[in-house]
Each structure stands twice: as C-alpha cells, then as structure tokens.
Amino acid sequence: MARPRKFDETHALTAAMETFWRRGYEATSTRDLSDATGLGQSSLYNAFGDKHELYLRALRHYYETHTAEQTAFLDRPGPVKERLRDLMVHALDADLAGPDACGCFSINASVERAHADDDVREEVRRHFATVERALTETIARGQRSGEISPQRSAATLARQVLSTYYGLRVLARVQKDRNALLGVVESAVSAL
Amino acid sequence: MARPRKFDETHALTAAMETFWRRGYEATSTRDLSDATGLGQSSLYNAFGDKHELYLRALRHYYETHTAEQTAFLDRPGPVKERLRDLMVHALDADLAGPDACGCFSINASVERAHADDDVREEVRRHFATVERALTETIARGQRSGEISPQRSAATLARQVLSTYYGLRVLARVQKDRNALLGVVESAVSAL
C-alpha cells in the first residue's frame, strides 16, 4: 500500500524515553530526540506527533518497562519484609550507580511537569497508584502471614512505605552515602 | 561615586526565586526573569551575573527565607511528635494550596538540576543537611524526654522522617487527597 518504515517504533521510543529521562522535558530539544532515535524530524513528527505527545508516550513506555519491573520484586516468594527491602535497595543502587544515574522517571516527571501538565499528572498518578497497590497487596500478605501487625491498615502502611521509598530516591540525588541511605531502608522495614 | 541602583536587590532576588521555583531552571528564560524582577536584561546581568549564577543565588535565597522557616516549627515548645507533625502538615497544606503551589524549591532543584550541576547539588545537599540536623536535634530531645524510644539512634530516625517528609511532598505533586497524605504523616509520627 505504501512505503514501509525502516525503523522499529519500540526501539525509537526507548531512545526517546532515555533522553527525556536523563535530561528532562525542557532541556531536551527535538534535535536531541532526532539524534537519539536516529530518525529525521519529519519521521519523528509523523510517527509520534509533537514533543508533548512523544513525552507522554515515553512516560507510558517507562511505566510498561520499568514500573512493572519494580513491583516484580514484591511478587517473589519469601518473607514480605525482605521483598520490601529488595525493592528499595535495588532502586537505591540504581540511583547511586555512577554519574549516568537519573533516578526514577516518574518522580522526575512529577516534579518537573505535573504542576503544569494535566496529562503528565494523570499519567504519573497512575504510576504511583500502581506501586502503591502492589505495596498494599504485599503488606496485606504480610499481615495475613503474621509477619506484619494488622494494627494499622495495609493501605496506610503502603502509603507510608511509598513515601519513604520516594523520599529516599530524592535524597539519593544529592546524598551519595550508601550506608546512610541503607539505614533509612532498614528503619522503614523494621518499623512495620 | 556613581549612579545608584534604583531597584532593591533582595526584592529582585525574591522575584527571580519565585520564577525559578514555579517554572524550573530550563523553562525560565532570561526574559521571564527580566519581566518578573522588573529589571532590564543588562541590569540583571550586571547585578547577578548569568542565568546560572542567578539560579544559585535564588536557591540560596530560598534557603535563607524558607528552610529556616521550616525548621522553626521544630524549635517551638511542646511535645516533639507534635512539632514533627506540624512541620509535615504545614508543608502538606502549602503543597495542596491551589494550582499555584509549586512544592519545595530544594526538592525541585535536586530532581531537575542536581545530576548535571555540581553547584546545585552542593547547595541542595546543604539544604537537606540542615533539615536533617534540625530533625536529629528534635528527635534527640524527644528521646531525652522519654517521648521517643532511644532504641534507634536519633540520626537514623531523623533520616527516616526526612525521607518520609520528602516523599510526601513528591506524592503531593500528583495526589491531592489530603486525608490520604495526612495518614502518612500520622503513620510516620506514631512509628517513632
């Protein structure tokens, strides 16, 4: 019917995601995106719409590839507190891994764009809610097994862990002392 | 000796701070800064150097005017846990106050700029360290008065509260349910 694309859409989307993730929305130019994906500007606009739409696609792509990866730590077998610790320590090590570490894209988006962009806010809300739901289920499991006191509701405890978890990732942007941050993880887990 | 300035430097700095705070570094142009401060571009550059220097000045100004204001909640008399709750609830209400709320400038700067700008990272680290120190002192006071168990060190507990506090402010960017967020505050305080 027509000339076929000679690029892989998912591959291009991954490159765009990494660029937005590393540099943020405003600091990324459409030339940067063109360079990162290897596509010409017209191909980019033809395939993904404008910069704003591409950013949203990149955010959703992050959700599909990275958020599920995070919550997967929680679904593994074993003591619930170890699962929670794994989740946080894994993120911590990612955030401390050299100068290329760029934190959590969802958190970055929430801070840089959510206040000015309803679509971004809604998308990030979805990311946060998914992690919160996974935490709630995990903690409820711990309560059923007797590992965690049922005194406070699983939902409340999950939000508490979520806050600590996200705060930890903010602190890791400037505080590179792994032991100090590990202390927070231990403290958060043992407070359950 | 020469022609005197007809603007107040602190006043201009406040206007620049609010602009950077609300829109971030990259999204703020030097024209925006010129409009917000009421100064011509040449006056801005003459008084504050380039955009990067002005941003740092704005961050330091935030530290002087807002970080101390936060920690002041902790120095008041009364039960320590109430002081901690006050700190967090106050920030929460600021973050939920209408569409003009723009969170904590230090957190915003840490997420948007710290990874790419050593000066910003160092400055934000100072902000975080100051709040952490204030929290440590407050919690130590609570431990001396018997209000808080001395089982875990004040430093560890302070970092734990700091994480929860900052995570809360990130969540508040997209999650506007005050009661849910208040639950986190209560949970964090009662976990001490």
Place this chain on the structure above:
DNA sequence: GGGGTTTTGAAGCAACTGCTCCGAAACATG
C-alpha cells in the same frame, strides 16, 4: 511495471534563547 500511498531527509520558517553592546542618564565627589 504502473498507480497510489506513505516515509524520508534536507532545507527552512518565525519565534525565542542567553547574552552583549552602547549611548544616554544619574548620581557622589572634587
């Protein structure tokens, strides 16, 4: 292999970016 449709790369648009230059204005000092 010709017709119809889409993709591609390059050039280019007006608006905006951070920053500078410069003549005129405004003052303290002699």
Place this chain on the structure above:
DNA sequence: CATGTTTCGGAGCAGTTGCTTCAAAACCCC
C-alpha cells in the same frame, strides 16, 4: 558645576527552538 563612575533601556547578536514543507524515494497491490 565639571568629572568620573556606574546603571539603565533598548537594540541587536549568533545560535537554537519546535515544527513544517516538499520533492524524491520506497514499497504494496493490481
């Protein structure tokens, strides 16, 4: 009041921004 020094407003610089245009190219289907 003349002088020296600084500030001021506005124009303007080269480079970049997000996005578009367009002819040439590439393919599927008949």
